[in-house]
Amino acid sequence: MIPELGQFALILALLLSVLQAFFGIAGPALGRERWTAAVIPAVAGQFVMVSTAMGCLMAAFIGNDFSVRYVAENSNSALPLFYRIAGVWGAHSGSLLLWIFLLACWTLAAAIGTARLPRNFAARVLGVLGTISIGFLLYTLITSNPFVRLDPPWADGMGLNPILQDPGLAAHPPVLYTGYVGLAVAFAFAGAALLEGRLDREWARWTRPWATTAWAFLTCGITLGSWWAYYTLGWGGFWFWDPVENASFMPWLMGTALIHSLAVTEKRGLFKSWTLLLAVLGFSLSLIGTFLVRSGVLISVHSFVASPGRGEFILTFLVIMIGAALALYAWRAPQMQSEAGFELSARESFLLFNNILLVTACGTIFAGEMAPIISIALHLGKLSVGPPYFNPTFLVSMLPLLVLVPFGMHARWKRGGLGERGRTLSIALAAAALIGCAVAFGVFTGAGILSPVSMTLGAWIILASLIDPIDRLRRRIAIPRAVLGMTVAHIGLGVFVIAMTAVQGFTAEQDVALTRGMSARDGGYTFQFERIKPLHGPNYGGAEAKILVSRNGKPVTVMYPQKRTYWVQHMVTTHSAIDINGGSNILVALGQDLGDGRWSFRLQVRPLVLYIWIGALIMAAGGLLAITDRRYRLAESRETAAAGPLPAAGTGS
Amino acid sequence: MMRYFAPLAIFAVIVVIFAFGLHQAPRKDLVPSPLIGKPAPSFTLPSLADPTQTVSNAALHGHWYLLNVWGTWCISCRLEAPELLAIAHTGVVPVIGLDWKDSRSAAMRYLAQRGNPYQQIAFDPGGLEAIHWGVYGAPETFIVNPQGIIVYKYIGPITPGAWTRDFLPRLQAAQTVSGS
Numbered sequence: 001m002i003p004e005l006g007q008f009a010l011i012l013a014l015l016l017s018v019l020q021a022f023f024g025i026a027g028p029a030l031g032r033e034r035w036t037a038a039v040i041p042a043v044a045g046q047f048v049m050v051s052t053a054m055g056c057l058m059a060a061f062i063g064n065d066f067s068v069r070y071v072a073e074n075s076n077s078a079l080p081l082f083y084r085i086a087g088v089w090g091a092h093s094g095s096l097l098l099w100i101f102l103l104a105c106w107t108l109a110a111a112i113g114t115a116r117l118p119r120n121f122a123a124r125v126l127g128v129l130g131t132i133s134i135g136f137l138l139y140t141l142i143t144s145n146p147f148v149r150l151d152p153p154w155a156d157g158m159g160l161n162p163i164l165q166d167p168g169l170a171a172h173p174p175v176l177y178t179g180y181v182g183l184a185v186a187f188a189f190a191g192a193a194l195l196e197g198r199l200d201r202e203w204a205r206w207t208r209p210w211a212t213t214a215w216a217f218l219t220c221g222i223t224l225g226s227w228w229a230y231y232t233l234g235w236g237g238f239w240f241w242d243p244v245e246n247a248s249f250m251p252w253l254m255g256t257a258l259i260h261s262l263a264v265t266e267k268r269g270l271f272k273s274w275t276l277l278l279a280v281l282g283f284s285l286s287l288i289g290t291f292l293v294r295s296g297v298l299i300s301v302h303s304f305v306a307s308p309g310r311g312e313f314i315l316t317f318l319v320i321m322i323g324a325a326l327a328l329y330a331w332r333a334p335q336m337q338s339e340a341g342f343e344l345s346a347r348e349s350f351l352l353f354n355n356i357l358l359v360t361a362c363g364t365i366f367a368g369e370m371a372p373i374i375s376i377a378l379h380l381g382k383l384s385v386g387p388p389y390f391n392p393t394f395l396v397s398m399l400p401l402l403v404l405v406p407f408g409m410h411a412r413w414k415r416g417g418l419g420e421r422g423r424t425l426s427i428a429l430a431a432a433a434l435i436g437c438a439v440a441f442g443v444f445t446g447a448g449i450l451s452p453v454s455m456t457l458g459a460w461i462i463l464a465s466l467i468d469p470i471d472r473l474r475r476r477i478a479i480p481r482a483v484l485g486m487t488v489a490h491i492g493l494g495v496f497v498i499a500m501t502a503v504q505g506f507t508a509e510q511d512v513a514l515t516r517g518m519s520a521r522d523g524g525y526t527f528q529f530e531r532i533k534p535l536h537g538p539n540y541g542g543a544e545a546k547i548l549v550s551r552n553g554k555p556v557t558v559m560y561p562q563k564r565t566y567w568v569q570h571m572v573t574t575h576s577a578i579d580i581n582g583g584s585n586i587l588v589a590l591g592q593d594l595g596d597g598r599w600s601f602r603l604q605v606r607p608l609v610l611y612i613w614i615g616a617l618i619m620a621a622g623g624l625l626a627i628t629d630r631r632y633r634l635a636e637s638r639e640t641a642a643a644g645p646l647p648a649a650g651t652g653s
Numbered sequence: 654m655m656r657y658f659a660p661l662a663i664f665a666v667i668v669v670i671f672a673f674g675l676h677q678a679p680r681k682d683l684v685p686s687p688l689i690g691k692p693a694p695s696f697t698l699p700s701l702a703d704p705t706q707t708v709s710n711a712a713l714h715g716h717w718y719l720l721n722v723w724g725t726w727c728i729s730c731r732l733e734a735p736e737l738l739a740i741a742h743t744g745v746v747p748v749i750g751l752d753w754k755d756s757r758s759a760a761m762r763y764l765a766q767r768g769n770p771y772q773q774i775a776f777d778p779g780g781l782e783a784i785h786w787g788v789y790g791a792p793e794t795f796i797v798n799p800q801g802i803i804v805y806k807y808i809g810p811i812t813p814g815a816w817t818r819d820f821l822p823r824l825q826a827a828q829t830v831s832g833s
Binding site for chain 2: 273277280281284288291311312315318319322323326327329330333334370373374377
């Protein structure tokens with residue numbers, strides 16, 4: 001009964017989303033106030049229906065209902081409750097339902113958040129969100145219904161893919177999708193402005209908190225995924241330029257460009273059409289990423305099972321959504337004139353360069369994604385594009401961007417120049433260069449050309465970020481949250497850059513074969529193989545080694561790398577032992593049994609690697625801090641006290 | 654004002670490329686298979702049915718054969734089992750099984766229930782042999798010619814359509830060449 005209820009709720013949600021899209025777009029266009037007013041009930045109803053469907057699927061998972069195909073294929077009665085719940089989004093159909101659920105949450109939040117904005121504009125925002133909802137609900141119901149029954153039901157399920165049984169990964173899709181779907185709200189704001197054919201600085205102020213929230217969630221989601229890959233996959237890497245990763249990274253780059261461009265549009269009324277285009281492209285890239293990952297066009301490490309009908313559906317949906325938005329853009333954008341000009345050395349220029357570089361980086365990644373498909377189309381043979389392409393091309397656009405960050409923070413608006421900040425920035429640069437070279441040559445050894453340069457840039461960004469808050473503190477002026485948020489986010493960027501440089505430049509790594517009692521040296525540490533014992537988990541077996549780690553004769557830690565075999569799937573996974581020691585990250589992965597008591601191990605010492613993720617999380621925290629700024633709250637409380645601050649979608653229910 | 658149309662134009666080009674890629678996708682040709690055209694890795698593995706016997710592809714030299722990688726844990730393999738039985742029934746080409754990362758008892762029970770399409774089955778519980786063949790998922794099926802060269806690799810369950818479209822032409826073309 002419950003699965004049928006879920007399916008029925010999804011069908012009702014589809015009908016309501018059609019109403020939402022129709023009333024939201026047609027109401028304001030035809031000037032019918034009652035139609036316009038009907039959007040809100042449609043949004044609320046859709047939210048209730050989608051939540052019901054989500055609840056039904058969750059109930060089927062929790063209750064081990066193996067008559068539901070999706071549950072049978074992705075869960076198992078031996079699975080702990082936590083992973084039975086996370087199993088809901090463990091595969092294609094359920095993760096789509098999660099997407100739809102989060103879209104419903106964001107739409108409801110948008111309905112509340114735009115309640116005090118002009119009615120027609122708010123209705124159009126919700127109408128555009130409704131069209132997105134229609135697409136995803138149709139897609140789920142037609143090609144990927146999670147409620148399909150099995151006849152006869154299975155006695156037990158196949159179990160969740162073991163590499164997905166990790167708390168980090170359980171949290172990864174909800175957080176990442178919250179970011180993706182948040183970009184849909186920015187897209188809807190752009191869509192509403194295009195439909196109205198009018199865009200002013202107010203629009204930028206309304207849009208900013210939504211775009212920034214989406215960006216912060218996207219940042220967290222990518223960070224979680226990267227941490228999970230590092231920790232669970234035992235590959236010892238944090239970024240692989242895999243199509244799935246790129247699918248989330250491209251919208252992130254666009255989102256980063258968008259939040260900077262929005263700052264200029266709000267402050268100076270410039271870059272209007274450009275900002276609109278970025279808002280459209282950010283979400284478009286989320287959709288395109290979905291297409292690439294789920295259609296089978298690109299085969300990736302963690303791709304979903306491809307079935308032909310799905311790809312065609314998403315492509316059609318892409319053409320309708322993105323095509324309509326870009327056509328509207330081509331028609332309306334020429335009317336959106338900028339309000340003023342600016343000097344070449346003004347902050348506007350630096351933010352424009354920031355945008356150009358971010359979009360270029362995104363473009364090179366996109367080209368790398370497309371290259372294999374194009375080379376087949378042109379009969380150039382098979383081509384695989386990997387890190388040798390992505391790393392250098394990405395660096396070429398990112399290094400200049402890092403150089404620009406301090407200028408972008410301190411150049412004056414409009415008339416340009418650094419003013420008295422020029423000297424402070426020079427001093428900061430000198431100090432940063434000292435720190436950078438000291439770290440690159442003093443603390444570590446074997447530095448190349450790039451390491452001291454990027455260390456310096458990272459340190460400079462951090463120091464430059466601190467100038468403004470310190471200045472305000474000294475002069476006892478309050479620091480607005482927006483400024484504080486920017487400072488924090490840029491410090492996060494600096495931390496990230498330094499950590500990345502250390503890891504890329506100074507990692508020690510080797511594969512060794514050890515028998516009991518033997519030891520090996522790596523990155524200044526000594527690793528001694530003490531013993532190995534069999535492992536007995538709830539749904540897996542395997543082996544666990546014990547490794548004593550010491551440095552200069554002093555014991556540092558004891559590590560227990562594991563190798564697990566999951567019974568139900570007959571799948572072997574590696575659980576590396578990770579230890580954090582004074583900023584360095586020691587990693588031991590258990591390899592093969594070589595016989596005669598010999599085992600292979602992979603040893604790695606990665607300096608500061610943890611700060612890659614910490615830096616990224618600091619960035620996200622900066623974003624979230626910025627949206628609590630008074631002027632966004634004022635914008636709402638000026639008209640009403642009822643509307644609260646931004647609801648955090650995704651944490652709901 | 655043409656520049657405002659640029660995004661739309663670029664998007665149109667991308668859509669064309671996507672449509673092409675989608676057209677290609679079901680054939681899975683986009684997966685690079687470095688082993689195609691190369692000699693098949695030779696293996697000698699214990700037989701699934703009888704641990705005291707071994708199965709070696711050296712004995713198959715001079716014959717066409719299919720090597721089908723499967724496991725009882727692999728749901729797509731169950732999907733293709735009827736088609737494999739039909740292929741075995743036609744007698745066009747012998748099918749050699751590589752039972753991958755499996756347990757012997759489960760595999761024997763599985764074959765007893767569903768029928769055995771394989772002429773011989775090599776047992777590879779550790780999955781080491783599959784690595785030499787570049788297997789990264791089951792099911793995968795290789796066509797090997799009498800010279801011991803891998804002619805084709807098919808990923809995913811074999812459907813009747815795939816059999817007539819991807820397998821038969823390769824087997825027949827080759828047979829007329831070797832027959833002349």
